[in-house]
Amino acid sequence: MSDRETRGNRIFRLSRRKALKGLAAGLGALALPRKDASAAIWESFFQKNFRELSRAEIRDVVSRLEKEYGATYGKPVKVKTTPPMEGVLYGYGLDLSRCIGCRRCVYGCVGENNQSRDPQVHWIRVLRLEKERGVDLEHAEHYYNPANVPEAGHFYMPVQCHQCENPPCTKVCPVQATWKENDGIVVVDYNWCIGCRYCMAACPYGARHFNWKKPGLPAGEMNPDTHYLGNRPRPVGVVEKCTFCMQRTREADGRYPACVEVCPVGARKFGNLLDPESEIRFVIENKRVFILKEELNTQPKFYYFYSV
């Protein structure tokens, strides 16, 4: 082998492949948190999917979040990770013959679940429908604003997450950041969500909402009783949805969801579908029940009914 050939083999030759590799590695390094970033950022960066966390890791995550939220909102914040109860499958009833469309539920929900006030995020949307047409979504109106409700000739249908037994939204998530828990509640791990919004496209009820901006949540209005998978403050760029107020309903003294409590006409019913004496079972077994978009086989656990 001549000297020239040896030299030719040894000199650094930049191939396209090498250049691209280096570029990718360099850009990747740039995306990492800086050296002076706080430990919390490193920790959240390397946090695993919630379902893969061990008990000890969950404890660390919770204490980190509580510290972070406490500093942001200037008050002690509780982040719960209460698991589903044994033998409980939550079901929801909404009485279409009683609802007057007053939207108390919409704002009761916002107050309880720490939604962004600006830009506005609402988990409940109340549709105004015409009595003559029945449930005809083509002719639904949700910006109605008369002096008083109910209006003659109309009825109202609030729509929120139906907590499907066969949820299309969880199937399309490319990173499994959303799933159905054993008590039937569909949840999102906001730390794992990549914000691709596939789930929003898959949901036939328009029940999922995206944080286009950093949520505007005034410290004074922040509800400090939160759940990791529920109403804790969300970062920008993640999808959120109704969780049947799991921070209330999953506790041993399970309070009714905020929308049930605030409804002035008592149109909203909530209970355990596996308990034959619950009010939701009475509704299903004795009243005319209507399921929205039943033909899609999403099997919602949200039942519209007519009490008269």
Add this chain to the structure above:
Amino acid sequence: MKNRTLYFLVTFALAAVTVFIAVAGHAGRREFWLTPPKSETEDYMVPPPPFTEGIFPCSECHSGMTPNPKRRELKEEHTDIQLKNHAENERWCLDCHDMKNRDKLRLVSGEQIDFSHSYRLCGQCHGDKYRDWRMGIHGKRTGQWNGRKEYLLCAHCHNPHNPRFKPIPPKAPPERAENIR
């Protein structure tokens, strides 16, 4: 031989237990339908009745008066009470308010009940609503889905003298998507 007898006995016992459980379960289920969730006289958790301030106890004024059972229009007191949309031609005050004990309501049977049990009075005519209310379907129920529940009296939402639910102003509509920045 002995073994076979034992087999028969065990099989028979198992079958008997199965049948018993099935029958008992069925009976338990029927029980649920046949018995109301609570007995008539049992108390429901309700807030105090929505009296106009200073109007109760009624006996404070009425104790010194001789009751006048004649049906008439009230001209001096209680002029603000208008029977409306509630069979006003068929009845008047003393159909529901007891004539002798002014602090009580009166059922058709003549039984006197407290104002905090007024659901029994309403339930005399509105039986289907009464059943639904006791189950927690009609009207609002707060408290715990798996524990203590609080009810509202009929009168908390329906003025008993004019029971139709009054329209209320709605909360603000959602921001239109094009206005959210």
